[in-house]
Amino acid sequence: MSYRLDGGTPWPEEFVDRYWMAGHWRGDTxxxxxxxxxxxxxxRTALVHDGERVTxxxxxxxxxxxxxxxxxxxxxxxxxxxxxxxxxxxxxxxxxxxxxxxxxxxxxxxxxxxxxxxxxxxxxxxxxxxxxxxxxxxxxxxxxxxxxxxxxxxxxxxxxxxxxxxxxxxxxxxxxxxxxxxxxxxxxxxxxxxxxxSAGQVAFLQLCEAEGEDDDGGDGGGTEPRLVPRTHNDYAYQARAAAERAALTEDDVYLAALPAGADFAFGCPGVVGTLAVGGTVVLSESAEPAACLPLIEREGVTVTALTPAVAGSWLDALPTSTADVSGLRLVQIGGAPLPRGVAERVGPELGCRLQRAFALPEGVLTLTRPTEPDETVHATQGLPLSPDDEIRIVDADDRDVPDGESGELLARGPYTPRGYYRAPELNARRFTADGYFRTGALAHRAPDGNLVVTGRVTPRAGARPRRA
CATH class of the missing domain: 3.40.50.980 (Rossmann fold)
Structure with missing residues (x-):
């Protein structure tokens, strides 16, 4: 028996078949x-928190x-x-x-x-x-x-x-x-x-920005929550593919310093991706360097995810910290524009690779690869997670712009749901008729194909209708 959630938007059957045939969706709950x-x-140890260890x-x-x-x-x-x-x-x-x-x-x-x-x-x-x-x-x-x-x-x-x-x-x-x-x-x-x-049904509802914060109406005054229904199939694929992009294995120890219920720390690869490969998740109730740097040494943390502000605070605290963080091999940074100066400090000062990320709860995720040159990692947010991610960069009239020019980033794929929960009017503005999600992000493609996200699309008066 399956338990459906009324108010969601299903993927069209042709896309369901495509994602199953490609092996992205595997029926995993x-x-x-x-x-x-x-x-x-x-x-094996699954979770660590303070003195508690849970197999x-x-x-x-x-x-x-x-x-x-x-x-x-x-x-x-x-x-x-x-x-x-x-x-x-x-x-x-x-x-x-x-x-x-x-x-x-x-x-x-x-x-x-x-x-x-x-x-x-x-x-x-x-x-x-x-x-x-x-x-x-x-x-x-x-x-x-x-x-x-x-x-x-x-x-x-x-x-x-x-x-x-x-x-x-x-x-x-x-x-x-x-x-x-x-x-x-x-x-x-x-x-x-x-x-x-049923793996095709909803697993949970992920909270996004409040209505009005970046929408096309531009008034910024809405308070209605935006919820994205995430299915077992799409989220299991996202976490699994993100774990592969991060080269995560059962020997890795992931530090959840950011809120673990948020998408970046829950499934990019985060908690779900780490548990899926048999690694260990260390949970910290604070992202402050005084709490996290000693944890990295004590628990042998190898991977973590940070915002630019948190990363900056860690880097600034390192000279006065006695913690040995040499076990770190990868730090993901996403959630806001990353200053070039901070990006360039991560490798030399933390002694690990930087992985840039652009992640939205709506199921849009780009990641650099750990093996890419420093210049690529410092300057871009990488490539979309899936070979079946379809990316468009468009102007104000929804016309595709040439490579290298800036426009709004649109996306659809096997982990990008087709609508918000119980929000038909919002869906008409934020999704195209053929299922692309309007991220609201201003982006362009670098010469090597990696995406560079530079900010937000300038709001315009009037709601943008769904286009045929």
Whole structure:
């Protein structure tokens, strides 16, 4: 049985057939990748956080029991649950357990507060929420209690522990709105027979920029969340292909310093790609150099992903740090324009290769190759991930520009979904009639074919219609 998510846009059948025939889509579910890896790499370390070390076998058991616990406590296949957790093992356990239970996780940054979380709940009609009780002084339980009182959807709240005295609701209690509060450690039950999940169906919903931030209307004032439904097939392919581009193996140790629920750190190759090859994921709740540089030495970290700002802070901290970071072999940098000066410092100062990335939650990903010359890595964002990625660079009238000239980057391919969730008007503006996603990025092709992303397309008044 498959559990469909209404409000998504499927790939046309001709493209489904093409991606299957090419071997990009293999029928792998994300939780199935973990289950298979637990069989082949059971004693190996999958996750590290502070003093906790979790093997693949133990991680798979925890996912099994958590999935059964979620079902026992009323979550049903096809429902949606907002997940707002820091970089801790429970984040990985919860995401895979929800997917294994046929429930769709809705990724939510830990920094979001009531307006943003409430909007996610309304848009998705989420029946559940998973988050910390409190985090860095903020009471997440109280926030969720307010959201639950606003509408009929949210009825299950799972947190790290019973809320403190500041919150009126404890574990296994029901508030006046009928919302049930459960500590996560109690979401545990004997494993049940596995559901027959379809790899062609949605695995989770990835959060993108808020409507209005870069859209063609240009007012910048929208707050409606943008969600991209990612299927098991497309995301498993993205993570697997990114792992190949990064030459990731089971001997690698990946440091998740950026939020692990964001696309760059989750699947570029990130957490999913590392687990797929049998490597080790080290989770850090802070990207600060004081936290991460010692981790690199202690855990033998070989690969990580950073933003330009974080990379700059690490480089600036190196002269006064006593940590030995010589085990690093690859640092990915994406998420914002990378100053040339910072790019040129990575290799000499960190003693590793730089991999440039241009990654969007909508499923657009370009990466340089570790073996490319420094000049290519310093000056470009590399090539698209897949041989079946179709890239266009167009002018304001959607005419293809000559190589070397700048225009808006459009993309379609086996890991680029065809639409946002429950957003037909937005889809009409951001996707062409033949399925290309308008990234909003200004780019051009270098002479060697690599892409150079230079900024954002200048907004124009008026919504751009879907073209025939």
């Amino acid at each position: 994300l939780d199935g990748l973990l289950r298979d890896r637990a069989r082949s790499s059971g004693p 693949y076998a133990a991680l798979n058991r925890r996912v099994d029991r958590r999935a059964a616990g979620f079902r026992q406590l009323g979550l049903r296949p096809g429902q949606q649950v907002v997940v707002q957790l820091p970089n801790v093992p429970e984040l990985v356990v919860v995401l895979f357990a929800l997917m294994r239970a046929g429930v769709f996780p809705v990724f939510c940054p830990l920094s979001h507060r009531a307006p943003e979380v409430s909007a996610l709940v309304r848009l998705t009609e989420a029946v559940g929420y998973v988050g910390p009780s409190t985090h860095r002084g903020f009471d997440h339980t109280a926030m969720v209690a307010e959201i639950a009182a606003e509408g009929p959807f949210l009825r299950r709240v799972f947190t790290f522990e019973a809320p403190g005295a500041s919150s009126p609701y404890g574990g296994f209690t029901t508030d006046p709105a009928g919302c049930y509060y459960v500590p996560l450690h109690a979401v545990d039950a004997p494993p049940e027979p596995a559901l027959a999940l």
